[in-house]
Amino acid sequence: MTGAESLCETLLSNNVNVCFANPGTSEMHFVSALDRQPEMRCILGLFEGVATGAADGYARMMQRPAATLLHLGAGLANGLANIHNAKRAGSAMVNIVGDHASYHLKHDAPLTSDIVSLAKPMSHWVRRTRSAATVAEDACEAIRASREAGGQISTLILPADAAWSELPSGQKPRSPHVPAPLAVPSQDEVRDAAKAIRANGPGALLLLGGAALRGQALDLAGTISCATGVRLLAETSNQRMERGRNRVPIARIPYSVAQAQAALSDVQQLVLVGARQPVAFFAYPNMPSVLMPEGCACIQLAAPGQDVLVGLQLLAQELGIPVGAPSLRLQNEVATHPSTGPLTGAVVSRILAHYLPEHAIICDEGLTEGREFPAASLNAAPHDYLQLTGGAIGMGLPLAVGAAVACPERKVISLQGDGSAMYTLQALWTQARESLDCLTIILANRSYAILHGEMVNVGSSALPNGNAQRMLDLENPALDWTLIAQGMGVEAVQARTAEEFIRQLRAGLSAPGPFLIEALI
Amino acid sequence: MTGAESLCETLLSNNVNVCFANPGTSEMHFVSALDRQPEMRCILGLFEGVATGAADGYARMMQRPAATLLHLGAGLANGLANIHNAKRAGSAMVNIVGDHASYHLKHDAPLTSDIVSLAKPMSHWVRRTRSAATVAEDACEAIRASREAGGQISTLILPADAAWSELPSGQKPRSPHVPAPLAVPSQDEVRDAAKAIRANGPGALLLLGGAALRGQALDLAGTISCATGVRLLAETSNQRMERGRNRVPIARIPYSVAQAQAALSDVQQLVLVGARQPVAFFAYPNMPSVLMPEGCACIQLAAPGQDVLVGLQLLAQELGIPVGAPSLRLQNEVATHPSTGPLTGAVVSRILAHYLPEHAIICDEGLTEGREFPAASLNAAPHDYLQLTGGAIGMGLPLAVGAAVACPERKVISLQGDGSAMYTLQALWTQARESLDCLTIILANRSYAILHGEMVNVGSSALPNGNAQRMLDLENPALDWTLIAQGMGVEAVQARTAEEFIRQLRAGLSAPGPFLIEALI
Structure with missing residues (x-):
């Protein structure tokens, strides 16, 4: 058995059976080991931020970690923004980062970098495994650490020679490490x-x-x-x-x-x-x-x-409150919504709240334009609501991937700003590849609206055609999200009015996804 | 004058007059200062890897640095892969990374992270400026360091309060720091x-x-x-x-x-x-x-x-060689190319070499399918040839952005794998926004072909529909690059045969870009 195979078995025996992956050459022995383990569900992301954001979404719904597979320091770097969000969310995640063979590092080949320095700011636990013999023990530790305190980030660096080398003969498989129980208030x-x-x-x-x-x-x-x-x-x-x-x-x-x-x-x-x-x-x-x-x-x-x-x-x-005493419940009626007229972020939010299916999962990276959804949906159908936790935008679409993998029977709805969607738009392809039941609503205001607000906060207003406007607007050219989505295999439509949006939303909700509506607001 | 204004002036007085930017809230005072400085050309990237890759392309052609503007640790992280490539290329770059106000750091607000730890592996010089009073001096140092040894990476961290605070009255502007001359062999x-x-x-x-x-x-x-x-x-x-x-x-x-x-x-x-x-x-x-x-x-x-x-x-x-002695020149003929028949990476390479305009700039991230271009183009029209230097894929399209900004009178041609193009595809939007004369040729083999080769190298062959195939193929669904490009405002066509490719290449070369050809090989 090689180190790569032992890693694969350790993950599976610890119930880590989904791997969001973007592998490279130094991970090929691990890829080959995964190929012989159909119990592991490997899901390709065409950018590492998709893989790490998806692992976050999965952990949020499953309360246990998925693995990610990343290619050396640069691959890890591409995934860090969403690892940061996951860390701030308190999500469990086990990152497997391939590296050069240990004896190759001293040659400083082009893709060499200090992976530990890159991993530390966004990880609770980082370790570079020494050899094939230590892989299983270190992977057990990584998984245990990821399950501590409700959910943490573990990053295990896997040198290529630790992956491809044979284990010492007679080495026994490791028993899973049990995470410490959650601490109880005094x-x-x-x-x-x-x-x-x-x-x-x-x-x-x-x-x-x-x-x-x-x-x-x-x-x-x-x-x-x-x-x-x-x-x-x-x-x-x-x-x-x-x-x-x-x-x-x-x-x-x-x-x-x-x-x-x-x-x-x-x-x-x-x-x-x-x-x-x-x-x-x-x-x-x-x-x-x-x-x-x-x-x-x-x-x-x-x-x-x-x-x-x-x-x-x-x-x-x-406090002497008896078991079964009444809890808070909302008294007011369901929010109303306009059924005709121009589309705004508020209108989209209210219509969505009205039509929300039972047990939908909302991934909210709507930012400025989505800000009315939480109030509008207080009395909507029961749903889970996942947010941007660490402020690193580009989390919404990947999060939806992971939530949909975790909960295939539930509709996952992304309420997504257009600016923030661009950071990790590759997630749409994974939604198509995996036939995930994801409905994406792009709130297309064609600007970094939140930053326009911040310009006002700093006491400035952008000059016409000046540098600020050029850095805060997404016009010239406008993005066409229907083309972008179709280019990645996701069916997509545009909505310009409330009536169009209602019709398309109902269509999107009634058919299995993925599906994208670009709401022109 | 504020720290932000002093940074702006320092950059300009040191001839750093292009800024590839993806700003956020903590950079708004700098954005506002840039707004009042039209001599600075600010170019928006819809993902940070576009900004840093573009700065690399710019430096390769200009042999001097552009600035990038990035938003805290997560924004820097998104740009690191292409900073890594630039570092390996020996390109000059001055990264300005905004951070929280210094007094705000102790509260560990959601977007807080250890920016220095993230920056160090990919930078030659990292400094967090202390206050408005130190911004100009530190920026001078950053620029000087970026110009040492032919080109280095400088990362200057700019706390929001250093940006928004007024300079002590009477502080004089700093003179530019002159980089040390290149060392001469003994x-x-x-x-x-x-x-x-x-x-x-x-x-x-x-x-x-x-x-x-x-x-x-x-x-x-x-x-x-x-x-x-x-x-x-x-x-x-x-x-x-x-x-x-x-x-x-x-x-x-x-x-x-x-x-x-x-x-x-x-x-x-x-x-x-x-x-x-x-x-x-x-x-x-x-x-x-x-x-x-x-x-x-x-x-x-x-x-x-x-x-x-x-x-x-x-x-x-x-060696006693007289000045003006003859140099090596190629004797053989221009490579021939097929003008009909099926399209392959080799056919695309040979046709492109044949039609290459004088002084084109080639950004080669063609990887597996583009491997014949260098040999085919040995005797092509004179051109500059820019490569993936650090092995962190996702460099090609951003590099073309920077090269085109540096050399507006030259045609910039990306020879680009489909898998690698996906990492930083947002660069297409910037090409459209800035009307850059970029021609992109996507070599669409719909797989991570280089990794299929590596699977063979490790002695494995992927099982049909197994995990390896699912991680190495880009099929199901196939990407449609014409739709993706059009969605970002770039005109695009598909070529299936040599004759189609020749026609489209000639069209793409004769009109100013951006333009994209998806070569289905």
């Missing part, structure tokens, strides 16, 4: 949180993040809010929220600093539940970095990566 | 090289790299070869070769290890002229890393980044 933390909630009532805020935004934990947060009056909010960017009808309605801290400050202005006591203290996404002159009002106290019930469900259960107990 | 090196050539005659090989492949230096190498019988070869991958009729014909060391060994088998004495000792691109089991035959001696006339022209002049002098 009695003190629970007691302090209960005291703070009792003392402040609606002046207290449970800030929810990570696993607190799903399932029983989310429901329990709603129960605690019902019973005590404590407010609930989610972090601005989240790995995955369970939203819609008959679920606890949770707003998020707004992205804009001024709006975030307004939303938090009357909070006296912050209680973190799998969340971090809220900070501004970017700094601005004369604006604060920290979003909480002056004098607001902050305690932590559970840190990100701790067991938020147990934390909330203990908190409910401490 | 008398000993020249004497040893002359002795080695005299002793070995055709058993000696001048291995040329960098600036030795252009202009007077190349001609002088040919003169030395004529006079002494010393052989000439170029490195496998080069920044820029001047080739074609009435120029010294230089073959390159083949990419394949076996072919390279064969080409070098009878060399007894290697003399490096701006080149490095030849090593295999990748290691293979039971194959050598070093390509020179056992017992071959190796000396260096000039290291990469040293003054090869002066080195060759001193060498000719030492």
Whole structure:
């Protein structure tokens, strides 16, 4: 058995059975080993950012890692932006990065680079395996690390000679390493949180993040809010929220600093539940970095990566809330939507919320134009909502790939800005290749609208035909997303009005994907 | 004056007047400063790898740096693969990477990452400027470093508060820093090289790299070869070769290890002229890393980044070769080409060589299918030939952008594999936006053919419909490059036969670009 074969077996025996791949020469022995292992589902991305973003989407839905296969430092570099997003999401991922044979490194061949230096900023765990004999042990470690704290990034560097060499005879297969169980909040933390909630009532805020935004934990947060009056909010960017009808309605801290400050202005006591203290996404002159009002106290019930469900259960107990007490539910009606007239980001959002199928998965990288979707869909059909977590745009379409691979029975809908879609548009080809049930809605405003807003924030307005306009507009020429998508094998149409969009959306929802609608807004 | 304005002025006063940009929020003050500086040509790329690859192409043709503008660690990461290629090419580049305001870093906002760790593997010079007051000095240093040793990579990290803050009053503008002159070979090196050539005659090989492949230096190498019988070869991958009729014909060391060994088998004495000792691109089991035959001696006339022209002049002098002695010229006829029949990579290469316009710039990322072009074009019209230098595919189309910006009066022709084109296909949009005279020929074999070859090398053949085939083929669905290109505003056609290709090539060459031909081979 070679090191490559032993890696393959270790992945499979640890239930890592999907590999989003963009291989190269130094990975050919591993590719050859994968070829003889049909239990591993290998999915090709025509750019590495597709592979890593897809692994993130998969982990968000499965709560376990997929592998990626990347080609040396440059291949890893191409995947880093979406690894960064996955790291910020708290997603599990096992990156296998091929490298030159160990004895070849000293010759500094053209593709040589310092892979460890590149991997470290975006990984929790990095190791270069030494030889075929160490591959299985190191891969077990990588997988274990990726499953710690709810989900982490592991990067295992695989030298070509470790892949192609035979294992020492008699080496036994490794047993999987069991990740440490999630840490549970201490009695003190629970007691302090209960005291703070009792003392402040609606002046207290449970800030929810990570696993607190799903399932029983989310429901329990709603129960605690019902019973005590404590407010609930989610972090601005989240790995995955369970939203819609008959679920606890949770707003998020707004992205804009001024709006975030307004939303938090009357909070006296912050209680973190799998969340971090809220900070501004970017700094601005004369604006604060920290979003909480002056004098607001902050305690932590559970840190990100701790067991938020147990934390909330203990908190409910401490507060004397009986099991089965009612939880928060939305009272208001489903949002209405215009059925004729011009298309805008808001109109698209409201129509989509109306027609949303049960258990759809939304991948939201709509940015400026998609900003009304969360409010419009509060009472929509139950759905999962995946967001851009690390601010590295180019995550939406790959994320949809991974979510669709994880959940083939569910419709995956990308609400996607045109500017952000361009970074990793190769994902459309993988959607076609794998016949994924992905519906992409491109919100085509033909500009980096978010940056136009930021220009205003810095007190500038772009000169006509000046450098700023040339760097912020996507006009001249306009992108035609129907042609681009068709060129990659994805059926696509354009919508210019609400009525067109409704017709096309219904068509897209009723047929299995992939399908793309370019909404000209 | 703000730090951003001072950066802008420093770049311009150092003759850095093209900026390939993909900005974000933390760069908005710099964008605003650029908006008020029309002397700076800002060129938007819809992906960072387009910006960095274009800066490489620009530097290869101008022998001076362009700036890139990138958005924090993730934006830099997206540009790293082509920065790697530029570093391996010896191209000058000044990367400006925005970052959070310095006081904001401690809050670890979502887009925060260790930019220095990411930048170092692909940069010769990295610095995070401290404040508005240090921006000009640090930018001068960055530009100076980028111009050292023929061309290097500088990465300047610009915190948002350094950009938006006012300079201390009375701070004077900085004078440009003059790069150190290129180092000149020592008398000993020249004497040893002359002795080695005299002793070995055709058993000696001048291995040329960098600036030795252009202009007077190349001609002088040919003169030395004529006079002494010393052989000439170029490195496998080069920044820029001047080739074609009435120029010294230089073959390159083949990419394949076996072919390279064969080409070098009878060399007894290697003399490096701006080149490095030849090593295999990748290691293979039971194959050598070093390509020179056992017992071959190796000396260096000039290291990469040293003054090869002066080195060759001193060498000719030492060898007693009179100024104006004849140089090597090709005697054989122009290669013929088929004018009908099926299209293959070889047919495309030979037709292109035949119709090549004078002073075209070839950006070759044709890989497997383009491998016959160099031989077919030895006696073609004079042209510049730019190659993939660092092995990080996705360089070709961006490189063409930069070359076309540098040389607007010349036709830039990309000979481009379909697989490699997908990595940075967003470059087509920039070609359209800037009306660049770029002709792209996609060699559409619909596979990672180079990796199919490598599978054979590792002793494997892919199972039908198995994982290897799924990772190495680009079929199901086939890409349609005419639709993709048109979707980005580039006129495009498909060619299925030699006669179709000839017609379309002539059309593409006679009209100003951009234009794309998908050659179905």
